[in-house]
Amino acid sequence: MLKKWVIGNWKMHGSLADNKALIDGIRAELPALDARVGMVVCPVFPYIPQLKQITAGSGIGVGAQDISEFAKGAYTGEVAGPMLKDVGVEYVIVGHSERRTFHGEHNEQIARKAKAVIETGLIPVVCIGESLEERQANQTEAVLTAQLDALFAVVGTDNANIILAYEPRWAIGTGVAATPDMIQAVHSFVRAYLTKRSAAVAGLPILYGGSMKGSNAASIVTLPNVDGGLIGSAALNAAEFVAIYKALVASVA
Template identity: 50%
Template sequence: MVQRRPLVAGNWKMNGSRSESATLLDGIRKGVSAASRAEVAVCPPYILIPLTAEKLAGSPAAWGGQNLSVHKSGAYTGEIAGPMLRDYGCTYVIVGHSERRTLNGETDAVVAEKYGAAQAAGLIPILCVGETLQEREANQTEAVVARQLDAVLDRHGIASFRNAVIAYEPVWAIGTGKTATPQQAQEVHRFIRSRLAVRDKAVAENTRILYGGSMKGSNAKELLAQADIDGGLIGGASLQAEEFLTICRAAD
């Protein structure tokens, strides 16, 4: 039986002053154990990545970006390139988060291009997929998730997932306080793994699939107990050290 190492990644979104973030990072560093089975990472706003690198250097925790440009450099005001993230020690970068898809109009094709740019820069993409409430109510969950996955698979191939993470984020459960039941989440995670397995069973078995819909300390244990849920992409709960660490311990 494949033993996938759990990953708990905090997505801070557009939150945190320098002083607030320093306190948060100190708390995370203090609470993360090198003996932990679960891997821990945080993805702060770009401007806080240097502080994060400073605070977490030498600790078991990793860090990453929330987005990146498809370009390596150039006249792209306001953008951040993958090599820049790597230069500050980033391991991960979130790609295709639902907020980028809906608020910034990122298409499946753009997300696939960013996924490739991340890997070309030596970063591990955390590829986000998931359906809206309207799509779920119309029984389109699997069709939507398949479309989003296939855009990446068709462009970069199944082998690329040896160095990638997937995060299933039901859009209707992000920042709403609503959470998919463990059974609902497991069903979609199982579908994602089966979708990969059609192309390569071994890659599918080794790919980590995170749950990203309002996971918190109180529901993490039950969600993480599911066979195909390998960790969490944590939003609001990652802004409080003890709450975040509670999830990390549940993943352990």
């Protein structure tokens, strides 16, 4: 699996026309992707088939924003892993801060969702991060440890096909990004945690998510142990998304 990634989380945005215009804009600026840096876009469920069609041949991967922990059954409103695989999904975001905040998802449930992704043969993008109150109480490392402990207790530590995304919950959709020193400290902590867990997971990509945009991308993606970005609002703007991607390519040149 690639080490460097730019993943766009479109959240609850998009339309057939807007989606096409966005991908057309990205492809116009990036007629060919750099083989060292992966790009993924994650639309809402109804637009996944369209995204598979309009990204064909571009190298852009298509992901989903959530998954059911169950493979099938009487779970109204849920979408199972095999269904996502059926329509061409390759990656699935799990544990996003908005799922934790608005849907009450907890560490163990998120771990089960990550396992469902893996069992389907897809790659989970597992989000971890602390709230503002937890950071102010100096609980960041304890919170991240609990989240990672819960994850690996369920999925094991022998799978290298996992992407982690550190997203300080207080920087999601606020326009406020963590400082480079804050990001560096957390990513170094997570890398040390992974190294202690097992050789298989020691090198997992660790992305940063939290108000990254074209203007601050270079200062973030060049930090040690920052392997790319999980991008929210900036992923809805072709110029911004391309600028972040180019900053990451430049960081590995």
